Amino acid sequence: LGSPVGPVRVLVTGGSGLLGKAIEHVVMNEGLKREGEEWIFLSSKDADLVDLKQTRDVFEKYRPTHVIHLAAKVGGLFQHMKENLHFLRDNLRINDNLLQTAHEMDVVKVVSCLSSCIFPDKTTYPIDETMIHNGPPHDSNFGYSYAKRMIDVQNRGYFQQHGRHYTAAIPTNVVGPYDNFNIENGHVLSALINRTHKAKGDLLICVSYQDVGRLLVWVLREYEEIEPIILSVGEEDEISIKDAVEMIAEALDFKGEIKYDTSLSDGQLRKTASNAKLRRYRPDFNFTPVKEGQSSRCITVHLNYTAVALAQNYLS
16 A cells, blocks of 8 residues: 555545445455554544535545545436536546645545546447547536546656646446435436336345455555456446346345336437456456346346346345
């Protein structure tokens, strides 16, 4: 974890969300926490990172030596389409406040979280880390995408001008406990799960989504590049939205008719990503299989790069 003076204190922004909780689980419950480390999981209740003073105050309070930056203004497809300027301005502020404050307070390393949706809309597949800036993102979420792309630009700037080791990871299509399951404003997979749940029955999300949590801790400890790294299973494990819907329906024993409304926007149609760079570093990393544990009524699914867990929870 670099060479901080004194104890190691890792601050995780967005610590109450899906990825933050995954990291908290693997650090606190799987033995990844090392002796002498302190981990602080920050939520929006602790500080509004859009506000520079609140950002500085929380850094002064905890004095982190390392940061995993997950906090962002996020939403589903239709919310992004309605509020692109809002997503652009808030995320630019959040990221600039955090990175500049980290620099001013001599944070040794920052790992920020990007997204597969920031890649160019018109591209070749599979996408890889070198292609982030090779054209405009999909018009539906251009505000969020450009703000996230600027993290990569800033990371290179902080390294070039100040020698800072600030980098980024790109997990994609993650869903699990603590996700936003709002049908209108959630991401596609969580919204689909909730829609099916409301139509059929109760839902329990299992905890096998922690692949990405383990990898983010590895990036913080071991990954030395400034350029981003995609955290992904192989291209061969990509599945379609139709496949995902059918898996969710099967997991919840949904027997009704599934209808597709083709009049609405699809957003970006594909995000097939290459994990070649990750495999060069971690050829030994085993992702959760496509389906696992059906005997315990828990189906674990890779939905385009990371583990998703669905389960039935019978109350009778």
